[in-house]
Amino acid sequence: MAGTEAFREKIRRLGELVAGLDALPGDKNAAARELVQLLLDVHGTALQRMMEIVFDSGPAGKAIILKTGEDPIVRHLLLLHSLHPEELDSRVMKALDAARPKLRKLNSEVELVSLSEGVVQVKVNTSGHTCGSTVGTVKTLVEECIYDQAPDVESLQFIEPDEVPSTGFVSIDKLLKNSVLTSPMAERGVEVCGAD
Numbered sequence: 047m048a049g050t051e052a053f054r055e056k057i058r059r060l061g062e063l064v065a066g067l068d069a070l071p072g073d074k075n076a077a078a079r080e081l082v083q084l085l086l087d088v089h090g091t092a093l094q095r096m097m098e099i100v101f102d103s104g105p106a107g108k109a110i111i112l113k114t115g116e117d118p119i120v121r122h123l124l125l126l127h128s129l130h131p132e133e134l135d136s137r138v139m140k141a142l143d144a145a146r147p148k149l150r151k152l153n154s155e156v157e158l159v160s161l162s163e164g165v166v167q168v169k170v171n172t173s174g175h176t177c178g179s180t181v182g183t184v185k186t187l188v189e190e191c192i193y194d195q196a197p198d199v200e201s202l203q204f205i206e207p208d209e210v211p212s213t214g215f216v217s218i219d220k221l222l223k224n225s226v227l228t229s230p231m232a233e234r235g236v237e238v239c240g241a242d
Contacts, residue, residue, distance in 0.1 A: 090127035141195035154184045164200030
């Protein structure tokens with residue numbers, strides 16, 4: 047989608063310009079910031095009213111509003127004005143669902159651990175035969191999917207999976223600790239015949 051990339055570039059440039067307002071002398075800085083805030087408020091109020099009119103038009107209007115929330119350009123605008131039709135948890139779940147087919151190609155999976163007050167915790171499980179760069183790629187993929195659908199997430203945390211040897215190698219100490227061959231008699235120094 048060339049239009050989506052062009053839109054993202056405009057959003058990036060807008061952010062640069064707003065950040066540049068800090069370089070203006072005091073009075074001009076305050077006036078410029080007030081102008082930007084008033085424009086946002088006017089557009090937000092008009093956008094909210096448009097969505098109310100569409101919503102009030104019945105089931106077709108409700109479907110249109112849901113569809114606007116799925117559009118990659120419109121959803122960010124709706125989020126900017128706190129008008130997105132879906133709750134954060136629903137958008138996070140959509141993001142994880144979108145990531146899963148890509149993760150399967152990397153022999154990985156993702157699991158939502160918790161979502162509370164904008165903090166998302168996920169656990170990424172990779173096959174036992176992956177290298178560190180694959181783990182990094184998987185985490186980046188999950189992060190991109192989540193922030194695309196839910197850029198209003200306060201924090202994304204990766205919870206480490208239970209300790210599983212990544213190579214499949216199990217140390218002899220760990221084997222002996224859990225071994226059924228270690229009997230109470232062997233622990234007392236009694237030799238067990240035929241134990242080999």
